[in-house]
Amino acid sequence: MKKLIKFFREDLLFSVSLLLAIIAVIWGRFSMQDINFKVIATLAGLMLVINGLDNSGILSYFGHILVRKSVSFRQLIRYIVLLSFFSSMFLTNDVAILTLLPIYLRLTRFIPNRQAVLLGTVYTIAAANLGSSFFPFGNPQNLFLYSYYKIPLLDFFYSTALLAIISLAILMISIQFMPKESLSLTVTDNQFDHKKTTVYGILMVIMIAGVLNIVDYLFTLAIVIVVIFFWQPKLFKTIDYRLLATFAFFFIIVGNISQSEGLIHWLQSIFTNARNTLLGSILTSQVISNVPAAILLAPFTKYHQSLLLGVNIGGLGTLIASLANLIGYKIVKLQVPNDRKYFTRHFYLINIIYLSLLTLIILFII
Numbered sequence: 001m002k003k004l005i006k007f008f009r010e011d012l013l014f015s016v017s018l019l020l021a022i023i024a025v026i027w028g029r030f031s032m033q034d035i036n037f038k039v040i041a042t043l044a045g046l047m048l049v050i051n052g053l054d055n056s057g058i059l060s061y062f063g064h065i066l067v068r069k070s071v072s073f074r075q076l077i078r079y080i081v082l083l084s085f086f087s088s089m090f091l092t093n094d095v096a097i098l099t100l101l102p103i104y105l106r107l108t109r110f111i112p113n114r115q116a117v118l119l120g121t122v123y124t125i126a127a128a129n130l131g132s133s134f135f136p137f138g139n140p141q142n143l144f145l146y147s148y149y150k151i152p153l154l155d156f157f158y159s160t161a162l163l164a165i166i167s168l169a170i171l172m173i174s175i176q177f178m179p180k181e182s183l184s185l186t187v188t189d190n191q192f193d194h195k196k197t198t199v200y201g202i203l204m205v206i207m208i209a210g211v212l213n214i215v216d217y218l219f220t221l222a223i224v225i226v227v228i229f230f231w232q233p234k235l236f237k238t239i240d241y242r243l244l245a246t247f248a249f250f251f252i253i254v255g256n257i258s259q260s261e262g263l264i265h266w267l268q269s270i271f272t273n274a275r276n277t278l279l280g281s282i283l284t285s286q287v288i289s290n291v292p293a294a295i296l297l298a299p300f301t302k303y304h305q306s307l308l309l310g311v312n313i314g315g316l317g318t319l320i321a322s323l324a325n326l327i328g329y330k331i332v333k334l335q336v337p338n339d340r341k342y343f344t345r346h347f348y349l350i351n352i353i354y355l356s357l358l359t360l361i362i363l364f365i366i
Contacts (some may be wrong), residue, residue: 034255285314
């Protein structure tokens with residue numbers, strides 16, 4: 001019983017979505033057609049490939065190179081933030097944080113200016129969230145919305161490139177206020193597995209072809225599964241099956257909501273224009289996280305650009321606004337537990353500022 005309780009307490013989003021899905025099925029109906037298997041299957045394939053790339057050590061390798069090149073604290077933060085921002089475009093925000101944040105915290109644990117160190121932590125997490133918004137495969141909400149609305153690729157980039165450029169500018173300006181004190185860090189040599197990097201790089205290209213509908217997604221998924229099954233079957237244990245199940249639960253919930261004409265009419269009356277959709281998706285993300293917010297709101301608005309921007313901006317704000325935020329918090333809690341209060345304080349301060357700035361800028365543009 002204790003193990004069961006622990007299992008459900010570890011991922012409250014999974015637990016709550018399961019409970020709501022059960023209630024929806026009891027009071028409504030269950031239909032397999034409500035579940036978007038393409039999104040779930042594609043996400044599973046991407047998880048396999050991305051975890052394989054992470055396992056190759058390539059991101060950690062570049063992280064150590066940049067640390068060695070850092071001659072000041074400000075430069076270190078700039079390098080880590082830039083690597084977090086651009087690597088998250090391909091490897092997702094979760095992997096960028098899981099790989100880079102432990103390196104950063106381990107190397108800076110003896111720096112006396114703890115507030116500056118933790119500001120760098122917050123910037124690194126924000127960079128991963130914002131950088132992952134650029135590509136359709138950068139994070140789960142993008143993957144879902146790109147598939148659900150069948151957004152033309154150029155239209156998708158028109159929205160996300162704007163957000164990425166503005167976000168990167170804000171991050172770089174923020175870093176200019178960091179202390180420029182000299183830095184001397186001892187970093188051991190770090191290598192990566194060239195064979196794994198090459199194989200998983202090729203598999204990533206194949207998965208991207210599936211995401212962009214250049215090749216049938218079932219064909220790309222089959223290639224990935226066969227290669228990994230015969231080469232590194234242990235990677236199947238690294239898939240976040242609870243996240244995949246959470247997707248399925250929300251598809252079931254939304255499918256039942258879609259059966260209620262009154263509720264549909266009420267939701268559609270809220271998201272009647274681009275601005276309402278943007279603000280509504282940002283606010284919803286703060287409460288239930290941006291991935292379920294995208295799944296929940298997509299059937300009730302035609303303003304896909306605003307929803308896409310809203311759930312990506314909405315990853316900023318509260319700790320639960322994005323799974324990446326919670327991952328970052330857990331890493332801080334594990335590696336530097338005495339700094340947890342400093343981190344939380346700076347996290348909310350910076351995230352509220354970034355959230356407000358980006359919301360106002362995007363509202364003015366759209």
